Amino acid sequence: MIKRVLFLGILIGLLHSAAYSVDFVRLKRNINREWKFVLSDIKGAEVTDFNDGDWQNISLPHSFSIPYFMWSKIYNGYGWYRKVIDIPTEWKDKNVTLEFEGSFIETEVYINGTYLGKHIGGYTGFFFDITRYLNAGKNVIAVRVNNLWKPDVAPRAGDHQFSGGIYRDVYLNVTDKLHVDVYGTFAYTAAISKKEALCEIQTEIRNNYPSDKNCIINTEIESPAGKVVSKVQSKMLVKGNEVKIVRQVFPRISEPQLWSPESPQQYKAVTTVMADGKVMDKYETTFGLRWFDWTADKGFFLNGEHYYLLGANVHQDQAGWGDAVTNAAMRRDVQMIKDAGFNCIRGSHYPHDPAFVQACDEIGLIFFSENAFWGTGGAFGDRFSWNHPTSSCYPANPEYRPKFDESVLAQLKEMIKIHRNHASIAAWSMCNEPFFTDWETFKDMKSLLNQVTDSASVWDPTRKVAIGGAQRGEIDRLGKNVIAFYNGDGASRTEFQNPGVPNLVSEYGSTTSYRPGRFFAGWGDVVKTPGYADPWNPPTWRSGQIIWCGFDHGTIFGTGLATMGMIDYFRLPKRQYYWYVEALKKGNRNPQEPEWPSKGIPARLGLKASNNIISSTDGIDDAQLVVTVLDEYNRHISNNVPIELRILSGPGEFPTGRMIRFVPPSQEEASDIAVRDGQAAIAFRSYHAGKTVIQAIADGLEPAVIEIITLGTPMWEEGVTVPVAGRPYHRYEGEVCERVSDTNKMLLATYRPTWVSSSLEGTNKAYVNDGDVTTFWKPVVTDREKWWKLALEASYCISKIQVELPEADVVYQYKIEVSVDDLIWKEVISDRVSSKDIKVRTFQGDFGCDIAFVRISFISEEAGLTEVRIGGK
Structure with missing residues (x-):
């Protein structure tokens, strides 16, 4: 069985390769494999004959931070990528674009030493036409990427991480010079109901010939079952070196199969561009027939039904x-x-x-x-x-x-x-x-x-x-x-x-x-x-x-x-x-807690994969591996023991290389790669075809073994193919610019979520941190608790707290507490002997670090707050 699967994989890979050298209308070629990378800014790395022999061998998708395990700090700076691509002589009259699905955050691209341009923005795709810079045979793509913070680029902040790198797929799009442009169609419904749909498609036709082209654009819409349900033909003149948009309105589609989460049916539009008596391009667009209604009084509707x-x-x-x-x-x-x-x-x-x-x-x-x-x-x-x-x-x-x-x-x-x-x-x-x-x-x-x-x-x-x-x-x-x-x-x-x-x-x-x-x-x-x-x-x-x-x-x-x-x-x-x-x-509105794994006596390890066949070697497919601690009856138990996953033979890699180690979080050696509740997991990928044997081991336990087959080319040759180098994980502690803030501004509390014990009519908890000193909060008269609580939405070291009270001629007595988790509170300020003529009160000191919540509780009968301001870093 394994031999048959491997043979099929080789055959698919050879047929895929053959497609590069035969006549075709449109080709989208993944070039994720076999790049060179260095985490540095190297002068002259864009030139064709630059010696990158000591750079890392990597494949895409790739990140500056690999291996990364949720640590708060990362490298900020430059990285260079280089790749040799082979251009067949059959492509000499073709149009070739280099497409990036995403690279963070500033990307400068070169081909054979020539600067193509740059893209700024880390989450959207971009492309360059590289046709005129290519030679038959070997060509060098060089890419300079940085993830430096930029004051004039969005986003300027965010509750996530900002690792650099070409972290999405890269493609060569090979077409005739007359073609549908990259991302060049827009399919939508001008009118739709459960009975019929009126579709329209706008298509951008790019003519990179110097001469004008009389074009025929045929577009057929296929149903989810592949049946042509509507079609249109248009004729247009596209001038040389011009992009022109054609708008096509289609005959109505009866009884449309509507897209929904319960029935995700999709249609496909196939657009054929003809000129000079032959097919120049064929472009497919997948879309759905559905409609959304958003209302202010009745909520959201999908396909006419409340949803x-x-x-x-x-x-x-x-x-x-x-x-x-x-x-x-x-x-x-x-x-x-x-x-x-x-x-x-x-x-x-x-x-x-x-x-x-x-x-x-x-x-x-x-x-x-x-x-x-x-x-x-x-x-x-x-x-x-x-x-x-x-x-x-x-x-x-x-x-x-x-x-x-x-x-x-x-x-x-x-x-x-x-x-x-x-x-x-x-x-x-x-x-x-x-x-x-x-x-x-x-x-x-x-x-x-x-x-x-x-x-x-x-x-x-x-x-x-x-x-x-x-x-x-x-x-x-x-x-x-x-x-x-x-x-x-x-x-x-x-x-x-x-x-x-x-x-x-x-x-x-x-x-x-x-x-x-x-x-x-x-x-x-x-x-x-x-x-x-x-x-x-x-x-x-x-x-x-x-x-x-x-x-x-x-x-x-x-x-x-x-x-x-x-x-x-x-x-x-x-x-x-x-x-x-x-x-x-399952629809149980009052879910009953199931029986969870409990402590037992570990006997062996279990190892499973989301899939045992990886469909290609181009970085778009992988397998999720899950290793479980089992007792003698093969039951999952919650014991945490150090576990290693090792590649015994064959191709592939973990983010850490050919081995990854999980440790219990309670151990002194504990890292961010933890085994918890008796389980650990990681994604495995391979850029070579062949059979991989992976073993899970732990001291004193029966190991587990699993086999993963990767299809495609090139084949892994045991003892010949160079395996991926190890990438030991370390928390990044390099040069970083730590948080700094002007505590005099005291803006940590501004607009943060708040809670109160009660609110007097006409006042509001949110008025306390909205920057408006004309509004305030007060509890109801019968409230015996009288507190206001703030969530900082992050962890800070607090060094300054300012309280502004509603009235200057009233005695307010209160305490201020801080908390890491909203469960355990520590009193840091006690203002129980206050003067009634001080409306704004400022407290400075070391009130603690990792603080995520602040609470002010009133002891006096009088209670209320106009503004609370907090400073720290």
Whole structure:
């Protein structure tokens, strides 16, 4: 059986290679394999004859930070990539473009020593026409990438990690000089119902010939079963060296098969471009027939039916590989969210890989694609480092603002053009929490938001736009066609109840835990919605609720914010995930906790793979390996023991090389590569074809062995092929710019989520940290607790606290406490003998580090707060 599979793989690889040398209309060739890399800035590395012999041998997708395991610090600087590509003589009359799906954050590209240009922006694809620079035979691509923080490039901040590298796939697109441009079609429905659909397609035809071309454009729409259901032919003249858009309106499609999460049916448009009596290009576009309605009073509708959105926020990075994950790994992520019973994903907080969105289309999850414009507690101006996570979302220095505006708009336009045909995308999100910005920039930030919402509606008039993280600064009121995404306490604040605009809770939960965690929903502010404490009975005006978050992810803020996922960084579910499986997938509204693995006597290891065949050697497929501690009856037990996975023979690699070691978190040698609750996992990939034998071992336990077959070419030759070098994991402790902040500004509390024991009518908990000294909070008269609590949404070292009280002629007595986890509190300030003529009181000192919560409790009968300001770093 194994021999037959290997033979098939070799045959497929040879046929694939043969396609490069025979006549073809269009070819998309993956060039992920066999690059050279150095983590440095090397002068002259772009020239063809540069000696890169001592550089690392790597393949894509790749990240500067591999191996990366959720540590808060990473390398910031430059890296160089080089690759030799072989251009067949048959391509001499072809048009060749070099396409990158994503590279972070500034990418300069050279071919044979010639500078092609650069792309700035880390989450959207780009391409260069390299036709005129190519020679038959060997050619050298050189790419200089840096992940340096830039004051005039979005994002300027974010609760995730910012590793550099070519971390998505790279392709050569080979076509005739007359062809459909890259990302060159836009398929949509001009009118649609359950009975019929009227489709339109706009197609960009690029003519790189110097002469004009009379073109015939035939487009056929195929049903999910492959039957042609509508077709159109158009004729047009495309002048030499011109790009022209043809708009085709199709005969109506009767009884359309509508796309939905429950039935993710897709249609395909095949566009054939003809000129000079022959076929010049053939281009396929996959899309869906469906429609979305967003209403302010009745919620969200899909295909005319009310549809409540239940989803998860998802970041792109995974254990070991960081951002550089395979298409198959992304698909597993989407499937895990689907398998829990959710029906949507919010792509936090940047445009995701095309393969991720394609998986949403095919598996059936509504997707919200978000632009990389956001802030995280930032009101400290321009910080000049990723490692200071509180920069102003919008540039404080006016010098940077014009280019920053261009950056936000350019990335938005690229996101829309790349992803506009995806059936799953129900709205474009413009941002996330951009209100975290310097006060003097607030007006300009809102002006940019208005500009991007208007632009998005021009670039894609078929979808509405959303303001992500709209719970501060009245940025939820930018227009009637805008959807408000409320994060955190935006679910429960009075002003966002039936707000008069389409809306949903885009982040709830934010519960922190390492696996295994707790078996609970973690509803957070969802159950604090006035009058709707039952999350299964939401208000009619709310469109949905999306948990923060689906998976643990790396972040510059450290583990406090990194471990809020239902699923851990290694893609093993926490118990919270199983709560949702029971509640959503199985429909048990009161899930009963199952029996979990318990301590036992370890006897052996179990080793399983998500798939035992990797379909190709080009970095788009891999296998997820899970190793489990078992007792003598083969039952999963919760004992944590040091485990190693080793490649005994054959091709392939872990992020750490040919071996990876997991250790219990309680051990002195514990690292970020941990075995927890008796299990560990990692993704395995291979850039050579052949059989890989992998063994799991632990001292005193019976080992486990698994075989993985990789198809394609080239074949692995044991003892001949050079195996991948080891990449030992170390927490990055190189030169970094640590967080610095002006404690005199005391802006750590501004706009953060708050809670209170009660609120007197006319006052509000949010007035205490909104920067407005004319508003305040007071508890009700009968309240015997009288407290106000603040979540900093990150961990800080606090050195200054300022309290502004409502009235100067009243005696207020209170205590101030701080907490790391909202469970254990430490009193740091006691103001029990206060003077009634001091309205603003400032306290300085070392109030502790890793502080995430602050609480002020009143002891006096009089209680209330106008403003609370906090400084630290």
